[in-house]
Amino acid sequence: MAKLNIVIGTHGRFGEELIKSAEMILGRMENVKSVSLLPSTSFEEFMHEVDSILGNLEGQILSLVDLHGGTPCNVFTALTKRYHHDVVTGVNLPMLIDLYLNVINSEVLDIDQVIQNCINTIQSSAIHTNKTVQ
Template sequence: MVGVIICTHGNSAPELLKSAEMICGKQENCHTVSFTEGESLEQLKAEISGKISDLKGTVFCLTDLKGGTPFNTLVSLLKSNPEIEIITGVNIPMLLELFINRSQLETEELLSATLEAGKTGVYHYQDIDSGTADEEF
């Protein structure tokens, strides 16, 4: 089973995990890391490194923001941890896809499905007055 680390600014990582677990159940082989105000880069790097070493095999590391400190820290750890896959823009649809399929799909297929779920999970609903909307939810 692919390991998962959710690493974000503030407390959104554990809250995203809690929300996803409400829908698809308690997750094993999964950790969260919260980058908090005043935390040093060395502290963040050490915490992430510890979580990566706790998980065996491929580890999907999901962050909130490309170019942000959690993302940049993971990129700096990539050379010494080639088993990690870094995905940015974490959202609930992405997590659900990953959690539901991580023990069934191969890494590349799971990566593709996770990215697609994250993209299609962003949607702008427009109410149509005419009542002829063909879209189902």
């Protein structure tokens, strides 16, 4: 299995709960971490926390964040110069599950393809179910 660290950065505890929800379906997930921007956390504190997490990881890193242009996105993106990781916005449960299943079943990772798969999953996971019911 190729090693990819997945770090989820979100407003509030969304990332933590997203991991818990995915683990209800998949079981325990390895190499997946979250960092939460709480109302009491300053920009500098959040930057330090993310920097510390990224700095302690070995191997390739893919960062998933909730909102383009939000503080988690901005912090993770600013740290790409230091850690050379990729950042994808719009994290949701289908994306995390699909990403993890693809990663654990891969011997070699093409990070560009992994990222494109994440984006494809986000786009295809939004469905107006009223239109699908017969």
